Amino acid sequence: MPTPHKHRIAQLQNLIRKQKLDSLLVTSPVNWYYLSGFTGDAGVLLVEPRGLTLVTDGRFTTQARQEAPDLAVRPQKEGLWRTCGDLLKRRNRRKTGFDSEQMTVAQLGALKKASGSGVRLVAVPGTVQRLRSSKDPAELALMRKAAVLASEVVGAAVELLKPGVREFEIAAEIEYQMRKRGASGPAFETIVAFGPRAALPHARPTGKQLKKGQLVVLDLGAILEKYCSDITRTVFVGRAPAKVRAWYQAVLEAQAAAIDRVAAGQTGGEVDAAARGVLAAHRLDQYFVHSTGHGLGLEVHEDPRVAKGQKTLLASGNVVTIEPGVYLPGLGGIRIEDDVVVHRSGSEVLTRASRDFIEL
Numbered sequence: 001m002p003t004p005h006k007h008r009i010a011q012l013q014n015l016i017r018k019q020k021l022d023s024l025l026v027t028s029p030v031n032w033y034y035l036s037g038f039t040g041d042a043g044v045l046l047v048e049p050r051g052l053t054l055v056t057d058g059r060f061t062t063q064a065r066q067e068a069p070d071l072a073v074r075p076q077k078e079g080l081w082r083t084c085g086d087l088l089k090r091r092n093r094r095k096t097g098f099d100s101e102q103m104t105v106a107q108l109g110a111l112k113k114a115s116g117s118g119v120r121l122v123a124v125p126g127t128v129q130r131l132r133s134s135k136d137p138a139e140l141a142l143m144r145k146a147a148v149l150a151s152e153v154v155g156a157a158v159e160l161l162k163p164g165v166r167e168f169e170i171a172a173e174i175e176y177q178m179r180k181r182g183a184s185g186p187a188f189e190t191i192v193a194f195g196p197r198a199a200l201p202h203a204r205p206t207g208k209q210l211k212k213g214q215l216v217v218l219d220l221g222a223i224l225e226k227y228c229s230d231i232t233r234t235v236f237v238g239r240a241p242a243k244v245r246a247w248y249q250a251v252l253e254a255q256a257a258a259i260d261r262v263a264a265g266q267t268g269g270e271v272d273a274a275a276r277g278v279l280a281a282h283r284l285d286q287y288f289v290h291s292t293g294h295g296l297g298l299e300v301h302e303d304p305r306v307a308k309g310q311k312t313l314l315a316s317g318n319v320v321t322i323e324p325g326v327y328l329p330g331l332g333g334i335r336i337e338d339d340v341v342v343h344r345s346g347s348e349v350l351t352r353a354s355r356d357f358i359e360l
Contacts, residue, residue, distance in 0.1 A: 004138055005068075008035055011131055012047055019124060022093040023048045025084065025111075027102040030298050031128040033226065036068040043076075044084050048093070055083050081107055085114020097124035126303070133295055133303040134317030139227065140341060143297070143319055146183075146229035147339045147350035150222045153177045154233050154353050157220070161237060161360055163212050167192040167205035170218070178222045187221030187228035187300040198234070198332035201290055201325065212238045215332035221300055228300045230321050231351045232337035235358040244334075247326055248357045250282035251334045254324040255355075258292055258306075262320070262340050262347035268293075268310030275324040276308070287326040294321055296339055318342040319350070 012035065016024050026045040032038050035045065036052065040063055043056030053072040054064050057080070064073045076083040088096055096115075098108070100123035112121060135143065157174050171190045178186060193203035195214035203217070210216065214237050221230040234251075236244060258275040272292040279285040291307035296319045304312050306320050314320070320342065325335030339350040 004136060005036055007136075008131060009047070009052065012128065013049055015127060015131075016047065016097070017049070019097065019127075020095065021097045021122065021124070022095050023088070023091075024097040024124065024127065025099070026128060027099055027107075028128070031099075031132070034128065034132055034298060036071055038064050038068045038071065040064060040067075042080075044080060046084065046087060048091070053087065055080060055087065079110070081110035082114045085111050085116070085119070088115045088119045093119060095120045095122060097122050097127065099123075099127065100125045129303055132297055134315050135297060135319055135341075136317070139297070140317070140319070142225050142227045143229065143339070143341075144350050146222055146224035146227050147231070148352055149178065149181050149183055149224055150220060150229040150231045151352040152181060153222065154218055154220060154231050157218055158233065158235055158358060158360075161210060161216055161235065163210055163237065165210050166207050167194055167197075167210075168207060171205040174218070174220050178220075181222075183222035183224050184226075185223055187223050187230060191217065191219035191232075193217045193333070195332055196330055198334075199327040199329050201327060201333065201335070210237060214238075215244065215334065217333055217335055219335065219337065226298055228296055228298070229339055229351070230296055230300055230323075230337060231339065231353060232323055232325075232335045233353055233355075233358075234334045234336065235360060237360050240357070240359050245357060246282075247284065247328075248334050250279060250284050251324055251326055251336055252355060252357075253282075254278040254288075255322055255336050255338070258322045258324065259338070259340055259347060259349065262314065262322070262342055264314055264316045264342055264344045266314050268304050268306040268312055268314065268320075269308060271306050271314070271320075271322070272308050272310065275322075279324065279326065284326045287328055288324060289327055290325070293323055293337075293340075295319065296321055314342045316342055316344050 040060035219232040254275040261274040293306035323337030327333040
């Protein structure tokens with residue numbers, strides 16, 4: 001396996017030992033990829049003190065051996081959970097952890113039945129996710145590229161905004177531009193919202209046509225070499241009223257205050273509070289209806305959270321979004337979002353699109 005995978009596996013095996021587990025069942029395809037490079041989407045990865053075994057079906061055995069040649073690959077027989085249970089029983093893995101966030105009640109029942117009374121199954125949620133939250137230099141290099149790609153796409157999308165275009169036309173063009181630039185696809189369903197619909201933080205594109213005198217929110221993310229980016233920009237079609245410009249400036253100040261607070265040792269709650277404090281000073285905090293940000297990496301939403309009351313300390317290598325917004329029903333919304341790396345003594349903004357208020 002490539003060196004990064006060996007290092008990640010060694011870290012995980014060390015965690016397993018500290019938790020006094022004999023083994024760990026990893027059931028998330030994203031986590032398999034992180035640990036081994038295997039890109040299939042069916043199976044279970046058994047992590048033991050001296051190696052890894054992937055249990056999968058015939059569709060993926062050849063692929064697994066090609067993508068992760070150091071993995072032991074065991075074809076499943078008589079069902080996935082029966083094979084996993086038999087493996088635990090034969091290898092005498094008396095105390096085995098599993099990620100409860102990825103396993104259904106039915107699957108756990110089948111595994112317990114197959115492994116028998118000699119194997120104790122222990123829920124250990126988030127074990128691999130915690131490792132994933134701090135990115136290594138190779139991961140950060142990929143995320144910088146993904147962020148630049150998304151920045152280019154949002155810039156191209158702004159140039160297409162004119163009265164008469166429909167939300168889903170712009171969304172389709174955004175996703176085309178992503179793939180044209182090398183992305184494998186969008187990290188989430190692209191958000192394009194015109195006018196009053198911009199007051200919906202997760203508005204899905206519709207056939208609504210753009211009119212002069214409206215706010216436009218564009219929220220998009222691209223997947224490049226498995227890693228996600230996430231960026232939001234808000235523009236106004238026409239000459240914006242003074243109150244809209246004031247709202248935009250307040251959101252921009254809130255974002256700047258939050259980014260300035262990002263550093264290793266700060267909590268997600270402290271970063272969130274920095275944004276809320278600015279909006280409160282502008283009497284707009286009641287219109288800020290979501291958290292300030294979230295972790296980003298192989299998934300578009302992962303640890304750590306940047307939200308009110310979060311006590312988890314940010315660590316060097318975390319990548320988070322900083323995305324305050326205000327949403328005024330019937331009028332529209334404003335959100336500005338960028339991807340930010342946490343460093344020991346500060347932060348690094350990965351996304352590159354201008355944050356200046358644009359009036360088209």
